[in-house]
Amino acid sequence: MLGENHALMYEYPELKEKIHQLKLSDEAFAQMAKEYHDLDHEIRGLEVNGVPTTDSRFVELKARRVHLKDQLHARLVNGKG
Structure with missing residues (x-):
């Protein structure tokens, strides 16, 4: 769905509490979470506002978001990523 919020929470x-804890205690996790949040915000802005962008750029942004989400999830469930 266009404009859907994919925030980690x-x-x-x-895993809401663990996300919060890791943002405070793990600098690498916090940086990845911020990048993920920023990408999600950018993607939603493009979708909702109909901002012109190339398909390849849009796919690139979404692929990066998925990659970060996978890394963040790995850290959340087993401390690796």
Whole structure:
């Protein structure tokens, strides 16, 4: 769905407390989470506002978001990523 919010808290509500803890205690996690948030915000802005962009740029942004989400999830469930 266009404009859907993919914030970590919505994607993993059962891990909300762990997300918060890692943002405070793990600098690498916090940086990745910020990049993920910024990408999600940019993607939603492009979708909702109909901002012109190339398909390849849009795909690149979404692929980066998925990659970050996978890394963040790995850290959340087993401390690696």
